[in-house]
Amino acid sequence: MTSEIGDKFKLSISHSNLDDRIVEHIIKLIQSKELVPGDKLPSEADLAAAFGVSRHAIRRAVGRLQQVGLVKTKTGVGTFVATRAPNELTEQLAVLILLEPVSVDDLYEVRIALESMSVEGAASRRTARSIKDLRDNLDEMKDSLRDIDRFIQLNVAFHAKIAECSGNALLARLILTFRLLIEKAQGCIPILPGSLETTIRAHESILEAIAAGDGTAARQLMAEHLLEVLSRFKRKERVRPS
DSSP states (O other): OHHHHHHHHOOOOOGGGHHHHHHHHHHHHHHTTSSOTTOBOOOHHHHHHHHTSOHHHHHHHHHHHHHTTSEEEETTTEEEEOOOOSSHHHHHHHHHHHHSOOOHHHHHHHHHHHHHHHHHHHHHSOOHHHHHHHHHHHHHHHTTTTOHHHHHHHHHHHHHHHHHHTTOHHHHHHHHHHHHHHHHHHOOBOOOTTHHHHHHHHHHHHHHHHHTTOHHHHHHHHHHHHHHHHHHHTSSOOOBOO
């Protein structure tokens, strides 16, 4: 197997930047379509031999690719190039984050800016239907406090609906992209005692500001809400995705 893959994966790598060079090389193979969605990567041992590095270095590099959804590992089967990202923007940003790592603070600074713009637009373009949809979502969230998975789905839907109501399709796509990248890069956040109720209260306040057409208040409330979520991301304890 090693001889078959040697040319494609052969790379001269200095020990000072093993992970970065391996990740960059595999990304180039994906971007050039030498590796396409569904392709199985060689085994860890074969990759290590082809790259001339340790299996531990391969494991770290593949782990970084997994974090942003470019590859997926099936236990007992192998690692595969993932199906295409939801859109090219998501994929390109994922590559950027891998090659030029950014902090969760940086990701959230951008998310806060985007969602603050979105909620302000939603307040100025609100309709009776959009307000009803958001109220229905909020009512269902209140009924889902004992069903964490459903609560999380509704939480995502609340933010997505606001983005949709902003009337800016590109802004809505950017918001989705950054949410996906944050989830893939950071994984889980802690569900702390009272955090679900805190989320509901924040959503209630945001919704009332939108319904009142008060974009300034809605913008401030959204920023405060996401900063609170960021504070939970930065806790050491990790429990569930949100």
